[in-house]
Amino acid sequence: MEHVKIVEARHVVKRFMGARVLDDVSIDIELGDKIAMMGPNGAGKTTFVRSMLGFYHIDDGEIRVEGYDPIKSRVEVLKNISFIPQLPPPVKLSVSELLGYVQRSADTPAQRVIGEAEAMELDIKRQMEKPFFKLSGGMKQKLLIAIALARKSKLFVFDEPTANLDPKARDHFYRLLFNIDYPHSTIFITHRVEEVEGLANRKIYMDLGKVVEDERI
């Protein structure tokens, strides 16, 4: 199989208030990689992902996503990345408005999101006029997962995606990930490798802003 690199990060340094939160981090992500990114709080996991998504300007080094710079070409970079935060943000838009935003900005038909939501046993059609933040924690997380999956991205970034899900919903989520039928990569930011056991084929352990372990599993 040809090795297609989606992300190339070379000697990335990011400082906050003088502290090196990312300290010479180099990570390549190839199509097909299912990465469990682990490490204690403050290890630099989220900072790396945010730098990759173009939220942070790195101080040194280089990040390329499919050859694009996340700062200079954020639209190109984000076209093929689906991101799910750890906690659903309190978005004040109604569900239908949020789906409209997704549809227009990411060319993802609302109907496809509804279909993915139904696969997770979330009947979102009955909640369309409700503000997103008023949904229950589990419903919000399911909807965010449905949006991410419906976008059919090449790279999925999940920050503790199952934190708000009950065991049954977790099973649905894992099954949907298994069933993605096109080449893609996944980054699971997690504290427990058991959480993504069977889903990950690579483990990256970070600590104090450095990659201390990077191995295939």
Add this chain to the structure above:
Amino acid sequence: MKNFGLVAYLDIKESLRAKWFYVYAFVFGGLMGLFFISGITDSVVMGFTGLSRLLLVFIQVTIIILPIFILTTTVKSIAADRESNVLEYMLSFPISLKEYYWGKFIGRFATVFFPVIVALFIGVAWGLYKGGNQMPWAMITLYSALIFSICVVFLGIAFFISTLVKSHDVAIGLSFAVWIVLLAFIDVALIGLMMQNRMPDELIITIAMLNPLEAFRIGAIALFDPELTVIGPVAYYLLDTLGHAMLIVYAVIYPIVLGMLFAFFGYTAFKKRDLL
């Protein structure tokens, strides 16, 4: 720019559901409506006497309340979006920062501008209904333009503060500081400077005219008091230097230019600095 309109539209929809908008609309829609209604109905026609008293109240209330409302609500909602990770999620979609920033700016502008303008038109319509026999076009045009420009300048400052300062508390504190300083430099601080006699009067007048609140105030007064007698001897200097027409043009254009400059600096900071 396909997402520009979408961001603006969604910001308007979001604002229309927010509590701050109802308080804002109540204060400016309700209060201003009441001022206009009571002022105009006191006059048999839409004459000078009833309107002039009313306009003075309108100016004072607008000078004090409008800036702080725009500053605090805008800064608060943007900072809250950042702190609660709403910004992170919404910007994880392929949308350019230009579309997002200026879409938000236009959306927010619509929500702060229209309640005041609607109140103005309701007042005028009520005045006509109660016996006014002609539409006060000059007043409507100038006041609409002045409200437009004061909304632009404070929205620009608010967006600038929001992108520069990430802490919610610091941003709110800074908004209050800006408001207090600008209010102080309408009268109190300027009088203090003049009494010290350490600066030339022209410099003090220039400082005053660089204050967008002062520009608004002078522009508003100039309509019903062309000689600017209300503001005292400084009026001679201003009218001699700029003339009546230029003074009004300045009062409208200067705050818009200043606001857009702040908004542009805010956009530059938004692009050049970390988003979160």
